[in-house]
Amino acid sequence: MIALFTDFGLHGPYTGQMKAALHHMAPGVPVIDLFADAPAGDPKASAYLLGAYAAWFRTGTVFLCVVDPGVGGERPPLIVEADGRWYVGPGNGLFELVQRRANMMRRWDITWQPGSLSASFHGRDLFAPVAAMLARGDPPAGKSRSDDSDRRPDWPDDLAEIVYIDHYGNAMTGLRAAALPAARRFEAAGRVLDRARTFGDLPVGTAFWYENSNGLVEIAVNQGRADRALGLSVGTPVAIVA
Amino acid sequence: MIALFTDFGLHGPYTGQMKAALHHMAPGVPVIDLFADAPAGDPKASAYLLGAYAAWFRTGTVFLCVVDPGVGGERPPLIVEADGRWYVGPGNGLFELVQRRANMMRRWDITWQPGSLSASFHGRDLFAPVAAMLARGDPPAGKSRSDDSDRRPDWPDDLAEIVYIDHYGNAMTGLRAAALPAARRFEAAGRVLDRARTFGDLPVGTAFWYENSNGLVEIAVNQGRADRALGLSVGTPVAIVA
Amino acid sequence: MIALFTDFGLHGPYTGQMKAALHHMAPGVPVIDLFADAPAGDPKASAYLLGAYAAWFRTGTVFLCVVDPGVGGERPPLIVEADGRWYVGPGNGLFELVQRRANMMRRWDITWQPGSLSASFHGRDLFAPVAAMLARGDPPAGKSRSDDSDRRPDWPDDLAEIVYIDHYGNAMTGLRAAALPAARRFEAAGRVLDRARTFGDLPVGTAFWYENSNGLVEIAVNQGRADRALGLSVGTPVAIVA
Numbered sequence: 001m002i003a004l005f006t007d008f009g010l011h012g013p014y015t016g017q018m019k020a021a022l023h024h025m026a027p028g029v030p031v032i033d034l035f036a037d038a039p040a041g042d043p044k045a046s047a048y049l050l051g052a053y054a055a056w057f058r059t060g061t062v063f064l065c066v067v068d069p070g071v072g073g074e075r076p077p078l079i080v081e082a083d084g085r086w087y088v089g090p091g092n093g094l095f096e097l098v099q100r101r102a103n104m105m106r107r108w109d110i111t112w113q114p115g116s117l118s119a120s121f122h123g124r125d126l127f128a129p130v131a132a133m134l135a136r137g138d139p140p141a142g143k144s145r146s147d148d149s150d151r152r153p154d155w156p157d158d159l160a161e162i163v164y165i166d167h168y169g170n171a172m173t174g175l176r177a178a179a180l181p182a183a184r185r186f187e188a189a190g191r192v193l194d195r196a197r198t199f200g201d202l203p204v205g206t207a208f209w210y211e212n213s214n215g216l217v218e219i220a221v222n223q224g225r226a227d228r229a230l231g232l233s234v235g236t237p238v239a240i241v242a
Numbered sequence: 243m244i245a246l247f248t249d250f251g252l253h254g255p256y257t258g259q260m261k262a263a264l265h266h267m268a269p270g271v272p273v274i275d276l277f278a279d280a281p282a283g284d285p286k287a288s289a290y291l292l293g294a295y296a297a298w299f300r301t302g303t304v305f306l307c308v309v310d311p312g313v314g315g316e317r318p319p320l321i322v323e324a325d326g327r328w329y330v331g332p333g334n335g336l337f338e339l340v341q342r343r344a345n346m347m348r349r350w351d352i353t354w355q356p357g358s359l360s361a362s363f364h365g366r367d368l369f370a371p372v373a374a375m376l377a378r379g380d381p382p383a384g385k386s387r388s389d390d391s392d393r394r395p396d397w398p399d400d401l402a403e404i405v406y407i408d409h410y411g412n413a414m415t416g417l418r419a420a421a422l423p424a425a426r427r428f429e430a431a432g433r434v435l436d437r438a439r440t441f442g443d444l445p446v447g448t449a450f451w452y453e454n455s456n457g458l459v460e461i462a463v464n465q466g467r468a469d470r471a472l473g474l475s476v477g478t479p480v481a482i483v484a
Numbered sequence: 485m486i487a488l489f490t491d492f493g494l495h496g497p498y499t500g501q502m503k504a505a506l507h508h509m510a511p512g513v514p515v516i517d518l519f520a521d522a523p524a525g526d527p528k529a530s531a532y533l534l535g536a537y538a539a540w541f542r543t544g545t546v547f548l549c550v551v552d553p554g555v556g557g558e559r560p561p562l563i564v565e566a567d568g569r570w571y572v573g574p575g576n577g578l579f580e581l582v583q584r585r586a587n588m589m590r591r592w593d594i595t596w597q598p599g600s601l602s603a604s605f606h607g608r609d610l611f612a613p614v615a616a617m618l619a620r621g622d623p624p625a626g627k628s629r630s631d632d633s634d635r636r637p638d639w640p641d642d643l644a645e646i647v648y649i650d651h652y653g654n655a656m657t658g659l660r661a662a663a664l665p666a667a668r669r670f671e672a673a674g675r676v677l678d679r680a681r682t683f684g685d686l687p688v689g690t691a692f693w694y695e696n697s698n699g700l701v702e703i704a705v706n707q708g709r710a711d712r713a714l715g716l717s718v719g720t721p722v723a724i725v726a
Contacts, residue, residue, distance in 0.1 A: 010520075011519075011521040011650075012521065012648075013537055013698075014650075016487070019517075020487070020516050020518075023514045023516070024542065027514075120682050120697050125697070
């Protein structure tokens with residue numbers, strides 16, 4: 001299975017052209033849209049989102065990841081294997097958390113070259129073919145990497161910021177709930193938030209936090225939009241209440 | 243074929259994770275996005291939409307339906323077979339119209355349990371696996387149901403309200419056109435609407451109603467947006483003019 | 485492969501029902517969403533977009549194209565073969581540029597009739613089955629066409645207007661970059677735009693034009709939205725600076 005993690009949006013031709021490239025080179029392999037609206041142009045927030053969601057997928061899954069504000073510039077194109085899952089995309093920090101959290105990790109600089117490479121769409125011309133080759137069982141199309149310029153050792157293990165607002169207005173943070181005491185409270189946008197198990201546990205209109213279905217601390221309002229009610233957006237800091 | 247009917251939106255990870263679960267358990271079965279924007283948190287309006295659209299699909303289709311504001315609460319998880327089509331989802335009224343309009347109908351309480359069930363994403367953890375098992379030909383993963391707590395006998399056979407606004411601003415009602423005389427007129431938002439066969443039959447800018455491609459009464463404006471021109475949204479009542 | 489080019493939007497039931505029809509009649513053939521947000525109701529702008537993007541796909545691809553404000557009216561339903569790619573949809577000018585730019589071109593009037601044809605959804609009832617038949621290898625379901633009422637000889641070879649705004653706010657024109665000198669400058673919304681190779685070549689906030697990954701002149705702002713910064717929308721004229 002190939003899972004797509006991009007900031008392309010679902011509209012427009014970008015995801016479709018990547019899928020066409022994948023189908024041509026890895027016919028019959030299922031392709032899943034995981035995120036098409038990862039934080040736009042923000043590899044850091046995206047890295048925490050990818051770390052939380054990739055862990056749900058089976059080993060052998062190939063993640064084709066394009067959050068790449070520097071396309072056409074100097075960041076290295078990478079293949080990463082982390083705990084049996086594969087990641088293909090730009091070496092701009094996007095794979096920092098999947099690398100840091102892995103028990104077993106290997107990296108390659110992509111050396112494969114397409115016949116024709118556009119300046120602005122490496123997702124279609126470079127990363128999709130390389131992901132397709134991995135998905136059909138080819139060895140990584142690169143050479144083993146030792147340079148750490150793609151790593152971000154200064155980033156925290158968990159990010160106390162909003163990293164995603166979903167369709168319902170729920171706000172995901174970059175914090176893993178399992179690392180926190182159950183009674184922990186948070187402050188976001190001046191509001192102190194208690195923990196709940198799920199939406200129905202609290203009165204309508206109450207803001208709270210809960211462990212979402214992929215393990216992240218998520219802020220929600222029962223039958224309301226947390227983003228609007230609390231003024232949250234990607235990048236808003238969240239404070240742990242002592 | 244598995245058809246998805248949800249209020250998840252197409253963005254974000256929810257539809258993708260459900261599709262990954264379906265592919266793992268029913269590899270090779272086509273999965274179709276029917277609605278990802280069913281009326282959010284509104285099983286009643288959704289029930290009339292589902293009733294109209296499911297009828298277009300072939301028998302044997304499995305509808306995986308998640309409009310589930312009570313996820314994690316008490317509503318029963320259900321399998322319904324109605325006239326040879328299968329429905330999997332929450333027993334909150336969402337299947338009322340497909341049940342009521344069926345010549346042959348059976349129900350099961352889902353008894354299958356996943357290894358791990360999140361509090362907030364039964365679509366991925368419970369309903370998708372059960373739908374996949376049906377799609378690959380397994381018997382229903384439940385026990386025959388006699389309790390009627392999932393039924394809504396007080397809901398009308400046709401709903402005189404807007405149940406969906408489409409991409410063009412056309413407003414679908416919960417009324418089946420076949421049940422109405424051809425010359426019937428409606429009033430919506432203070433405007434009386436005559437019937438037309440299709441868009442080109444009337445001057446540009448004229449509001450009218452017509453039988454849409456799935457048999458529902460739909461309000462439209464030739465080369466305009468009916469939602470903005472008439473101030474319509476999901477829940478707006480429509481009156482039949484005597 | 486079947487590629488979808490429509491103005492349906494991704495939400496709502498339209499794309500899903502077309503895909504269900506395609507799967508039933510051409511099982512196993514991959515279906516790709518190329519554009520679901522082609523210029524709404526605008527076959528002319530859409531024709532330049534289709535011309536640029538179709539050329540990227542392999543020969544044998546079937547394009548199912550529905551930008552059809554006259555559905556239910558008099559425009560002829562067509563099959564076009566142009567340089568080994570197939571196009572199915574309304575004869576309203578949508579295929580003008582793929583026809584004009586082709587070295588080898590043939591046309592058919594669709595004569596195949598569905599068992600049931602809705603007045604408003606020929607994409608599902610007529611065009612999808614005809615596209616599926618081509619994709620599975622059947623001969624064109626029509627008779628050879630000589631009438632030129634679907635052609636638009638008065639349209640230019642390249643269109644000096646914005647034809648698409650993407651998810652990032654970049655504005656595509658209907659002009660092919662290959663037809664222009666490298667040093668050419670444009671004026672749009674009162675601003676003179678120089679050419680750049682890609683986004684990183686200019687300071688943050690600078691507006692420029694570049695050849696996009698499908699050969700069109702595209703207007704962008706480094707780390708900004710060109711549509712908002714310059715006030716561009718579909719139909720905005722672009723002037724070539726002498």
